[in-house]
Amino acid sequence: MQGKAGAAEVMVSIEALTKRFGPFTAVDHIGFDVRRGEVLGFLGPNGAGKSTTMKMVTGFLTPSSGTASICGHDVVNDTLNAQRSLGYLPEGAPAYGDMTPLGFLRFIARIRRLFGRDAERAIEEAVAATELEAVLEQPIDTLSKGFRRRVGLAQAILHNPPVLIMDEPTDGLDPNQKFEVRKLIARMAPEKAIIISTHILEEVDAICSRALIIDRGEIVADGTPAALTARSRYHNAVSLTVPSAIAGEVREALEGVQGAAKREEAQRGDDTTFTLFPRDEVGQQGMESDTTLIDAVAALARARNWPVRALHGEPGRLDEVFRHLTRADTEPVEAGGLKGSASGRSAA
Amino acid sequence: MNEMRAIFRRELAAYFATPLAFVFIVIFLLTMGAFTFYLGGFFESDQANLSIFFSYHPWLYLFLIPAISMRLWAEERRTGSIELLLSQPVPLYAAVLGKFFAAWVFSGLALVLTFPMWLTVNYLGSPDNGVILAGYIGSFFMAGGYLAIGSCLSATTRNQVIAFVVSVAVCFLFTVSGLPIVIDFFSGWAPQTLISTIASFSFLTHFNSITQGVIDLRDIVYFGSLIAVWLIACGVVVDMKKAG
Incomplete structure (x- = not known):
């Protein structure tokens, strides 16, 4: 991985990124780079800090300390330029339910400063890539979970951003749709830097060139999926x-x-x-x-x-490595931490 | 500017995408009419002017305007779409102003639709239309004031009911701060300058002076700066929430 991607330019750079909610530290001095052509799989148990990290990198949350930059634009001091280089699918693919996918994408196009023919072409391409043609005129509220997720994806890739960040892009999709989304990601991968978070470990093998496991706000493993599976006790069994x-x-x-x-x-x-x-x-x-x-x-x-x-x-078995590295979650110590997390979130 | 226009258009369309616009406008017009004709005794007053009509505006706005403003931010927070909005390259002011202007234009539209009242008084007599125009302008600015307060309070919560109730309470304080209900509380112990300052915050005082037909710069400045202050507060609240 390093040998091949070593020459490619760094698109996302994160250093000592930290987020505290009151006494609870959700993300603790995380740092990594993502280069063009890389698909980084962001793994971790629920509450490990995956979504919080993504929210900071996309400018939705302000970091407590540390820095993140997208294509050289700092997300805190140069937020708008960082956000222009970025497509983001938030967790749960939120959208404006009263709008139709077409109206919604037109709104995003305007916000992204795409007008006239540029906007129409961008919408056409995004709609084709996510296969939304059939539901363009239906209110988003009435769509199935799979279609809503694809509307979110279309929104994220609309302006053909050099960096894509997707929080559980295949959650709620059926196996065929998952396959299509992975194909889409693989197709975009060579020109972009892509970060996806996922619970589905097979997905990491299928589309990621690199996997990063985080637990309780800290990185516990970083490497190619093959290198991570090699850490399994089943490796070479x-x-x-x-x-x-x-x-x-x-x-x-x-x-x-x-x-x-x-x-x-x-x-x-x-x-x-x-x-x-x-x-x-x-x-x-x-x-x-x-x-x-x-x-x-x-x-x-x-x-x-x-x-x-x-x-x-x-x-080797990735799920076993995952369980081994993040096992601490089930220890009683974590009960206090989780409670802290819950109160931290509600206060936030 | 483009971003603000895009948000403005989306927000305005959102009112009409649901029955909200229809329900609001119908209720607004019905209650305006009912208050003016029945409670206000419009015909019995035997006067060809709209002062009775305008005198009910602050009280109707008190409940109807927070109903418009409560969804502005609270709904985005509840559905999570705020994450989508704030991760787009949108300057904060564009989001705050786009939303506010959409709600303001919508309330202005409801206000314009009361034009049959104006036709009625012109049919029945020969009112001073300059005074009526001043009343409409004052009413529109007052609606903006209520909206700015509601917008800020909507940003503090993800619960629209809380946003509504708190907005009504704060708007009520601003409405009546010139009346004995508030002044009596301070008089006797507070210095006179404080009392007159509090009294000068009253929507009623400023609105009434406009509906007399005198558009005093001070009244416009009052509503304008009130709107500005609450919208800045709204931006601060939205930004603070980003810090967690």
């Missing part, structure tokens, strides 16, 4: 599924496999799945796949002529 009838024999044989530190076993229907974890710590932390373990298991299965149902090496 091998799972072998055989009929339960021969489970005893397989278990015995697997005892002898070199390089396996630990073995887990799960029965499902008539099949039993064995998962072998590699012993080598370097292999587990490293980014390249280690194939020795799976080779050994495959050779064993061939030699014994087992009726193998499935055999595969695990790249």
